[in-house]
Amino acid sequence: MSTNPMDFCTSQLDGEVILRRNKKEKFEDPLTIHELMIETATKFPDLIALGTRKQNDWETVTYIEYYELCRKAAKSLLKLGLERFHGVGILGESCFEWFIINIASIFAGGISVAIYPKNSFQVCRFIAENSRANIFMVEDDWQLQKIFKVQSHLTHLKAIVQYKDKITKKSPNIYSWDEFIDLGVTISDEILDRSIDAQKPNQCCMLIYTMGTTGSPKAVMISHDNITWTVRAVLQSLPFTHPPDNPEILVSYLPLFLIPAQIFEVWLPISIAASVFIAEPEAMKVQESLLKILRQVRPTSFCGIPEVWQGLQEKLNTDQMASTILKRNIFIWAKKVGLRRSLNPDADAHVPVSFRVAKKLIFDKVRRNLGLDRCLQFLSSGAGLSREIQEFYLSFDIPLLQMYGLTECTGPHTVSTEKDLKLFSCGKAIMGSKSMVRRPDKEGIGEIYLWGRHLFMGYLNNEYKTKKTFDPKGWLHTGDMGILDEEGYLHITGRTEEIIITYQGEKIFPVPIEDMLKENIPIIHYAMIVGNQAKFLSALLTLKCEYDQDTGEPHSILTKEATKFCQKHNSKAVKVTDITNNQDPIIDAIIQKGINAINEKTDFESHKILKWKVLEKDFSVAGGELGPSMKMRRSHIIRLYQMTIAGFYI
Template structure:
C-alpha cells in the first residue's frame, strides 16, 4: 500500500497517533517498503509536526483521528514531498484528494505484485537506516536519530535475552503498550523485542497516563512492565491515599509487612538468600493482594527508565516485594545500554551494560565521576543531515558521549549522578547537581509536585515549587483544585485551603511555614553552604506536557521552565543581598 502511494526509498512515513495495531503495521510497512518509519508525538504542535515531516522528506503521513489530521492540514502546504495522508482511528469526516481511510489504504496494495516488494526487501542492507527517532531535545530543534536494521534487531534480541524474556514457544510473555511509540523505549519493548520473542501486546486506552492504566493492567496482568518514573510515583501516591483510608488494624498490618519486605529485599539485594518466616506470612497477607490490586500479580519484570526515579519510590515498592528495576540508555543507543536484573540490582543504580556493550567513564574526577560513554552494536548511525552534531556525539574512537555524569561502584554497577548540561555552576564556581536537592525537597514536603532548582552563575540557589493538583482528563492541563493528598496535608497543618490560588493569594500562613520548615530541614543536610536553597516561590500552575514544562516521558525541560518563569527567577536575584 505504501508503494502504491509512491513511497520512495529513504523517505519518511510519519505516524501521529496513540499506540494501536495500525501504528505497528504502518511502522513495519514503512521499513519493508524501503522508507523510514518516523513516529511523531501526539502532543506536538502543528509547527513541530511540520519540522519532523519536512526533515525526513515524508511521502506519507498516518494520523489517528480528525484532531491530529487538522494539525497536518494546517501545514500541508509546507510539505513538498507529501503524497498522501491516511487516517486510521475513526471514519473520515470529509473527503479530500490524497486522503485515505485505513481500509482504503489497506486495499491499495492488492495491485502491487509480491515480487516488487520482495525485490525491495532483498535490496536492503543491515547497516542502512530504517527508523528515525526524533529526540525531544531539551534545547534547540529535535534531532533525527538514525537507527539501522541491525541496531533494532540486534538490540531487541540482546536486551530481551539479557532480561531473560522467554520465547513464546516456551512461555507466553504479555506486555501493555501505552508509552509514546515515537519514543525509543516503547518502540524497543512493544515492537522490536515483542516481535523477536513472540510477546503478546495489549494496547491501553489513550488516556492511560491520566489514570486508566491500572484498569488495563488488572485486565491484562502482564508478565513484564516498563513504567516511566511518573507512572510509578502516581501508583505510589494512589496506594498511599487508599492506605490512609483503611482501618487502624489494616494500617498496622501493612506497616509491619512493609518493614519486613524492605529488610528482606535489601538483604536479598546484598546476597543473602534466606527468607524469614514472617516474610512468607507478609506475602500471604499483604504483598499478593497489593500486586493483584495493581495488576502486577504475574509480573516478574518491573522496569523503570527514561528519567531519574527517587530512592523513596524504589523503597516504597521494594517494601511491598515489588523490585522496580532501573535501566538506562538513550535514543542514540537504540534504547537500553545498562539494565538491572532481579538477581543483580542495587537501589539507585541503573545496572550493568548489556552483553556485547561497553561503558567508559570519560575524564573521571577524584570520586570516579565522569561523562558516561557507550560502545556496541546498538550505537546509532548519526543524526539525519546534522554531521556536526553527530561528530559532537560520537568521538574518533567510536564512543557515544551521553552527556550524563556517572560512576561505577566496585562491583561494576553504574550510577548516574547528573547531566553535564544540567549542572548549576554558581558565581562561586561550585558545581551543583540539582536532582538530589529537588528530590529531597519533594520527599520532605508531600504536597509539592515539582521542584526546580535555579542559580546558575548566581550567588545563591533558589527554587521554583508547584503544588500537587488535579488535572483536566482531556487535555492534561493542571487545574486549580488541589489533589486529595495535598488537601489532607493542608488539613493536618490546620489550613482549610482546597485550591492552589487560595494558598498563593493569601500566602497561607500554615502552608508557607511548613514549606519553609521543609526547606530548612533539607538545608540542614546540605554538603556546603553553596548547596542550600536560600529562596523559593510557589507557582500558580503545576508543570505539565500541556504547559510545555515536561517532555513526553514527563522529563523536566529545564530551559523551557527557566524561559517561562524568567520573571519569577529574576525576582530572586533582584535584591542585592541573599537572605542569610
C-alpha cells in the same frame, strides 16, 4: 586495516555505516526488521501477537496474521508511491493501526517517522520536509487539519491516510484505513519482496525526533541493526520467558514515538513471540485506565517510567489512607518488614516469619490490586526514579529494575536484573556494549560515554552535530554525568547542562536535592533547583494537582492525596491558589521544615536552599515545561520564570 571513525556514522538518509562489532558477542549476524519478524511468524504462527479492546472484548491477531497485515499495508504504501528512503509520518496516539503502519513502512523500503501527537503544525511541517515524507498516516481529523495547513509546502507528500474515525470531508489523495488497506491488491508479492530484499541491516529504517529546549527537533537515525541487535542484547541480560512453555504477556501503553517504548512494546515482543495487549491512549494520563488494563491482562513483565511508578504509588497511598486504622497499621508494619528485608536480603539465612506473614497479608494483595500478581520483573525506564520511589516499592517486595539509556543508543544501555541487582544503580551495560566515564573528578563523577552496536547512525542532515556527538574512536558522549563503580554498575548524577556552578566555582548536582525535596514534602510534584553563579540555592516548586484528561493541562485543584495531606496537617487548602503567595502558613511551615532538613546536611552556605516559591501552575508537557518523556526542560523553565528567579537574588 584501520577504520575511519566517521565510518560508524552518517547524516544521510540513504547512508550505510560500519557496525561496532565485539568478538565476545554470541550473536554476530546482523538482522533486518523483516528477518526478525518472519522468523517469529514462521516459528510461532498461531500464537497471539496483538490484542486490542473492541467494546467489551479483546480482538486478537496471531503472528502470521500480524505479518501478513504488515505485508498488505506495505503493498498499499508502495501503491501510493512510497519511495526508497522516504518518510512515512505517523501522527497519532498508539493503537493497533500504529503497530501495523510502523512495520509496514519499513517493509516497503521507507522510513518510519514516529511523531509526537501534540506537535504543532509548524513542527509537523519541519518533520515532513526533513524526512521527505511521501505519506502521512494521521489518527483523526484534528491531526489531519495540521497537515492540511502545511500541505502546500510539502513537495514530497503524495497521500494522507486517516486511520481512525470517519473522514469529515473527502479530498483527493485522502484515504480511510479501510480504503488504504485494500489499495495494494495490485502490487505483487514479488514487487514487495524486491523492496524487502534490497534492505541492509546497516541502513536507516526509522527516524525519532527529539525535542530540545531551543531550535528544531533533531532527527535520530535508527538502523535495522540498531533495533534487532538491541533487542537481542537486552534478552541476554533480562530473563524474559519464551514460548512454547512460558510465553510473555505484555501491555502496551507507553507512547510509541519514544524508542524505549518501541523496544519493549514492539520489537522485543516480536523477538520472543510475546502477546501484546494494547491499552487505550488515556492509560498514560488516567491512572484508573492503566490499572483497568493491568488487572484485565495481568502481564508477566511490566515496564514503567518514573511518572507511572509515582502515580501507582499515589494510588496505593490513597487506598491506605482510606482504610480503617487497624488495616492502616498492618500496612505500615508490613512496609517496614518488607523494606528491612529488601535492603538486607542476606541478613537472615532463612526468610523471616514476619516477612512471610506480611507477604500473605499485604504484598500479594498489593500486586493483585495493581494487576501485577503474575509479573516476574518490574522495569523502570527513563530518568527521575528517586530513591524514595524505589524504597516505597521495595517495602512491598517489588524491586524496580532501573535502566539507563537514551534515544541515541536505541533505548536501553544498562539494565538491572533481580539476580544481579545493586540497589539505586542503573545496572550494567547490556551484552556487547561498554560504558566509560571520562575526566572523573575526585568523587569519580564524570561524563558518561557509550559504545556498542545500539549507537545510532547520526543526526539526519546534520553532519556537524553528528561528528560532535562521537569521539575519534566512535564512542558516544551522552552529556550525562555519573559514576561507574568497580563492579561495572552505572550511577547517574545528572546532565552536564543541569550542573549548577556556585559563585565560588563549586559544582552542585540538583537532581538529588530535588528528589529529597519531593521525599521530605509529599505535596510537592516537581522541584527545580536554581542558583547558577549565586551565593545560595533557590527552589521552584509545584504542587500535585489534577490534569485535564483531554488537553494535559494542569488544573488548580489538588489531587486527592495532596488534599488529604493538607487535611492531616489541619490545612483547608484544596486548590493550588489556596497555597501560593504564602496564603497558607501551615503548608509554608511544612515546606520550610522539609527544606531545613536538607540544609542541615551541608555546612556550605552556597549549597543551602535559602529561598523558594510555590508556582501557580504545575509543570506539564502541554505547558512546555516537560518534554514528551516527562523530563523537565530546564532552560525553558528558567526563561519562563526568569523574573521569579531574579527576585530570589535581589
